[in-house]
Amino acid sequence: MHAFDILGDPVRRRILELLTAGEMPAGDVVRSVGAEFGITQPAVSQHLKVLRESGFVRVRAAGTRRLYSLEAAPLRDVDDWLDPFRRFWAPRLDALATEIARGKKTRREDTTPTPHHDEEHP
Amino acid sequence: MHAFDILGDPVRRRILELLTAGEMPAGDVVRSVGAEFGITQPAVSQHLKVLRESGFVRVRAAGTRRLYSLEAAPLRDVDDWLDPFRRFWAPRLDALATEIARGKKTRREDTTPTPHHDEEHP
DNA sequence: GACTTATATCAAGCGACGCTTATATTAATG
DNA sequence: CATTAATATAAGCGTCGCTTGATATAAGTC
Numbered sequence: 001m002h003a004f005d006i007l008g009d010p011v012r013r014r015i016l017e018l019l020t021a022g023e024m025p026a027g028d029v030v031r032s033v034g035a036e037f038g039i040t041q042p043a044v045s046q047h048l049k050v051l052r053e054s055g056f057v058r059v060r061a062a063g064t065r066r067l068y069s070l071e072a073a074p075l076r077d078v079d080d081w082l083d084p085f086r087r088f089w090a091p092r093l094d095a096l097a098t099e100i101a102r103g104k105k106t107r108r109e110d111t112t113p114t115p116h117h118d119e120e121h122p
Numbered sequence: 123m124h125a126f127d128i129l130g131d132p133v134r135r136r137i138l139e140l141l142t143a144g145e146m147p148a149g150d151v152v153r154s155v156g157a158e159f160g161i162t163q164p165a166v167s168q169h170l171k172v173l174r175e176s177g178f179v180r181v182r183a184a185g186t187r188r189l190y191s192l193e194a195a196p197l198r199d200v201d202d203w204l205d206p207f208r209r210f211w212a213p214r215l216d217a218l219a220t221e222i223a224r225g226k227k228t229r230r231e232d233t234t235p236t237p238h239h240d241e242e243h244p
Numbered sequence: 245g246a247c248t249t250a251t252a253t254c255a256a257g258c259g260a261c262g263c264t265t266a267t268a269t270t271a272a273t274g
Numbered sequence: 275c276a277t278t279a280a281t282a283t284a285a286g287c288g289t290c291g292c293t294t295g296a297t298a299t300a301a302g303t304c
């Protein structure tokens with residue numbers, strides 16, 4: 001299942017946002033998200049499973065609790081996918097800043113951008 | 123329909139990637155994507171419709187042709203959604219660089235990040 | 245104006261996904 | 275050891291999105 005399919009679901013997006021605050025037991029996620037979306041415990045648990053199997057989150061057992069935490073990699077992939085599109089709104093010049101900011105490997109030999117659509121119709 | 127739902131489909135993602143090269147007639151998209159995914163003209167046309175109605179692309183008529191081009195806004199929204207997660211992989215320090223790079227409006231009063239999971243259970 | 249080209253729309257089928265209820269599993273607790 | 279708490283799994287069902295085949299629209303061409 002592709003990363004974007006995972007993020008297609010609002011419940012899953014919300015779960016990821018929640019985990020931004022740090023590790024959290026499944027029960028807390030269930031209460032929070034369950035209340036917000038009006039869905040049951042199994043429903044949330046299944047979303048957690050999807051997030052687990054797609055590598056978006058990690059689990060750690062603590063007694064009967066399951067502590068979930070964010071896993072950066074898949075989201076980073078999404079971020080990378082966005083890369084070719086950034087030039088459509090990034091102010092230019094900052095190309096370098098972006099490189100630095102996002103810790104780029106190599107990419108881009110600075111071909112003149114040519115943003116889309118150039119009216120020349122008669 | 124949420125931006126991530128739009129991007130959930132691989133055909134639509136490919137179309138957007140194609141349009142990265144600039145404005146392109148529907149027919150070209152049909153041939154390119156159609157061949158790559160083995161789908162018909164109506165299929166592609168409907169994906170274009172979805173992209174149109176969700177604001178990911180813009181159309182311009184030129185005779186019987188329809189010239190499609192990228193629209194940055196929705197992708198930018200996705201980029202913005204990723205923001206709270208960036209600290210999970212961005213090397214820190216670059217916070218400033220990122221701001222510059224991504225042309226941030228205001229956001230973030232620089233609260234100490236505190237990346238996830240902090241064990242303190244009794 | 246008939247014909248072709250380019251593209252959109254419609255109707256229908258199918259499959260996948262998410263939700264629910266019920267139940268299983270495993271750990272803590274008395 | 276029986277019971278409760280926390281979480282996961284199973285089975286069934288409805289819905290929704292994707293694709294196809296057929297058709298509509300509209301602009302160029304002869």
